[in-house]
Amino acid sequence: MERFYRDLCAHVLQLTSLPAGVPAGFMDQQMQPGEGWPERLSEALAYCRVFVPLYSPRYFLSEQCGREWYAFSSRAVHHQAAQYNNNSSPITGIVPALWVPVPPKQLPQPAERLQFNHATFGDDYADEGFYGLIKLRYLRDQYERAVYLLAKRIVKVAEQTQMAEGHPHQDYLAVPSAFGPPGPAREMDIAVLACSRADRPQDRGPDCYGPDARDWNPYHPKSSRPLADHAVDLVRNLDYLVRVGDFEAEAERLLAAGEPSAPGLLLLDQWALEAPHRRDLLRRLCAQDRPWISIMVPWNREDPESALRSDSLHSAAGILAAETAGGHRSPGAGVPTLEAFSEELPRAVRAADRHYTAQAKTYPPEGRGGRIPRVLPGGVGYGADVHVTPSDGPHQGKGHADDAEGPSDDREP
Incomplete structure (x- = not known):
């Protein structure tokens, strides 16, 4: 891997105007003993132009790699919020490389959405990855070609993506992983309780509203994108399949009795609580024990209209504090900035998922359970107090403690 990194940096250096001696990249195995690795990683992820994950089955099981992915991809989400327009295409700044080929079904959602065609770097590269090209001598030429093409791709993405710098002093150890546990994709419901322009x-x-509640953008003008779309991208980067909708339109489904179908996230506009029917909806939610629905209350501290009405608006939203039955709730008067919203969202998602796991219906495997093992003086066996069902065999009646050490003389071995 060190050899591959050196070869890649050498090509990038030749393809750009970087001065000789200036490092073209950073690899997270370069840090020296005694160096503060969380601080160093946070700084590198905040300033780098392109992020190159080395795909392998082990990569997507690593919490450390998942943190690096989420820290960088969050920069792209914030860049999208600031530069958003209807004609803009989403940017990622991520150029994946195959270290070892990974079956598509093993890719988490953030990687699966990249839609990167590895075969453009050569069929041998797509089949073997860089590890195979390095190890197999007869593929030396294919290795050189694939590294060069990857370097060209990195330079092109860097030139096309003028992404804003991130926060170099963020608490890296608090950054969540972008990779969920192996298995079926997790789901998350995002609902918006907000006004529309009408x-x-x-x-x-x-200014903060559009034709639908989902168009609500409380952090205007710093953000030019609906908050629901911003939240969807952040939650997808946490490896969830996301459904988003209007809380008023889906209230009966979200407030239905019984086990929850998915954890949820409610984005609450305090101005919407001026309407009595919306206050009643929020009161119904808070009066029930639904901790798997986290409630976030964005509050733009630079919004002059909200500042003038802060006392009455916070009073209406006091339903959350007075009647809530648990679960995550935005602290204080609300979330004051888009950056603070992005920092709080992973905690809200984690809390909703934890409560959902505790409340959701379980599906134990079919079939009858066997006998309960007991620790006996002679080892692990079946004690006298354990009833043995007739299905255990024609020669077994009730078990006895001294029978546990082995079959007696009158039993078949």
């Missing part, structure tokens, strides 16, 4: 209060301007 039904907003009379003393509320239209």
